[in-house]
Amino acid sequence: MIKSRLSMFRESVSMSLSNVAHNKMRSFLTILGIIIGVAAIIALITTVSGVTGEITSQFAAMGTGKFTVTVQGTALKPGLTETDVRKIEALENVDGVSVKLSSSAVAKFGSSWSEEVTLEGRNTAYFRRNDDLLARGRTLNRLDEEQHSFVCLISHDLQEKLFYGVDPLGKKLAVNGHSFTVIGILKESSGADVMSQALGGSGDETVIVPYTTAMRLVGSAYIRSLEVYVRDTDGTDDLIERTEEVLDAAFNGHDDTYTLINMSSLLDTMDTILGMMTTMLAGIASISLLVGGIGIMNMMLVSVTERTTEIGLRKALGAEPGQIQTQFLIEAFILSILGGILGIILGLLLSALLSSLIGTAFTLNGSAILLGVGFSAGVGIVFGWAPARKASRLNPIDALRAM
Template sequence: MKLLPSIKLALKNIRSSKLRAVLTMLGIIIGVSSVIALVSIGQSSTQSVAQQINSLGTNLLSVNVMDTSEGQLKESDVDSFKKLYGVKDAAPAVNGRITAVNGKTSTQVSLIGTTESYQNIRDTKVANGRFLADIDNEYREKIAVLGSDTATTLFGADNPVGKEVQLNGNSYKVVGVLESKGSSIGQSGDSVIIVPLSTAQRVLGTTDIQSVYVQAQNANVLTFVQNELERSLMPLFHNNTDSYSVTNQQDVLDTMSSVSKTMTMLLGGIASISLLVGGIGIMNIMFVSVSERTKEIGIRKAIGAKRKDILMQFLIESIVLSGLGGIIGVGVGFIAIKIYAVITNTSVTFSPPFTFIAFGFSLVVGVVFGVFPANKASKLHPIQALRFE
């Protein structure tokens, strides 16, 4: 039996029972579309996490103090970090929550006290005005750089540069507005106010430095710099390594990417179960089709059809069913991705490799689950088939 006539005959049989064919393909359609949609969304989430971590800065190491009872970091310690081999720059930071007021508008925002180095280390860009300068920290100037969301909340569409803003009841001159950075690992980078380190310490009532952002000269020396920082911190905190942490940006990226990929594969695996369920549905309906067309099989064998012809006829019909379900599933999956992107206002990348894998798997399902009913049909005795009622 030739391939093209067999495909035409299979399509004819499918058209004769459209509703049954659609119900049979439903499992394949759901399986293929689910695999495509979930894997594409998962891969896009992985890329988004990587972008968020990279937006924190390049070749970045973060030193965080968890227990100040064992030791404290001072500006002099940060200056010593800058002298370590492989270190390009370092920026201290203190953090807190404050109330910012402009006229009758007030909002709770994150206050960051830091130095001029913070801008380059954290890849922070200024949309209007300027960033902090070291002289601002030296003279404890009452100036502020607003995040984009903070500027919009307090000043609306007006340009806040040169105007005053109240921080915990004290007036500060706005010297700059940052470009929007979006959210990074669940935290908004736009709902902030940045002031000089010495000024923030006075506002928050502390002289301790909570965090230090260290920029390595290149990615090749990140691990070396991390070890040097840990070696420098140990005597400052009486060898209590639980009091502080040194985080390598690349380690965070690798961990988050690994988790995202694992979740993507898990979701893809769960969705693939629908393909197996669809395969069982195809097998059941093909057994029914063999029973309904027993006399047809008997007639075909009586006029000279061989066993392999009958086998191929039903096997091709099973593959056509699963193939059509796979094609429809690809379309449904693509539509699902677009709908998800519109609803969540995110960018979702269509994954061609997994699309081909899902479609190919649907064809394999058609072959595997179509073999049993096709084999049964091919083994029917022509005389018994003709007598079948």
């Protein structure tokens, strides 16, 4: 019995293949909808997951064990004082607070100068946390901070611009007329840092000095930007709450005095948004699968009508209704799977093209392929069912009479 089922199945498959091959143009047009639908879904999922991966890794590169505070302050108190910062530093679970002051400056060495320099005041915590910034020399130390030393680190770009053919270490650099000793050179920033610059990193031509020195130079006693490093990331939310308490107290509870950005929650939000976008786009693409399924149903109905006599004959020769139904179902299934396979190929080509255009890495997404195959197979079965049932219910007498 099983053997005869198997042989029936094989006959049905070869019969279906011959039918599909016989109506090449019609079959192709019928499965075009499936091809487009599956290709769209695959291309979308692959591309979006590539972009998501890129964004996530960029965010992760900036470190998730921290949050940043940008202070707007009030009219009377336009920033945080050092005392305020010490209070945050003293909170439990804080691994250090990095402060940042920035202003524009003019830097001069010998006869070359640059007017587009960013002067940044940083502290030791910043370098302790970001220990891969330095190319040569040393970073700031506690003494520099306490003594308001006139020492500086310069960015790679600034070195290129001002110190052509000269080793800057130990040289005197004039910043806004003040003489600073160059103690370190930063590494060249990578492209991935564009995002981190936007969120508080260092720019192209930068001079980094002790923040205490910078405060004197700028003539401000206030700090308006800081990063709080978290020791145990599980306690991040709790720490944020306590930091907010400190900040609220510092500004007497006034509204809109500071902005607190939590990297990991930003990442979560981003993930959610991208996930929603993927689902939505895939949903739109699956409409074309629906249309493709209707196309298959239409072709199968036509096929049933065309082959009425064949169905009648098969019944006369001993085919059971179930066998007729199976044959037509297999035919619909083969059509849609064929569409699915072509759609996957087209979709992968498309996503390879898209990812090379966008500049993200092309990754073969196994679940997307599975989804494509599953979807098209499902469409074949769902939309092939009604015509197959119609065929199986044909009265053999009527069928044979339709000559």
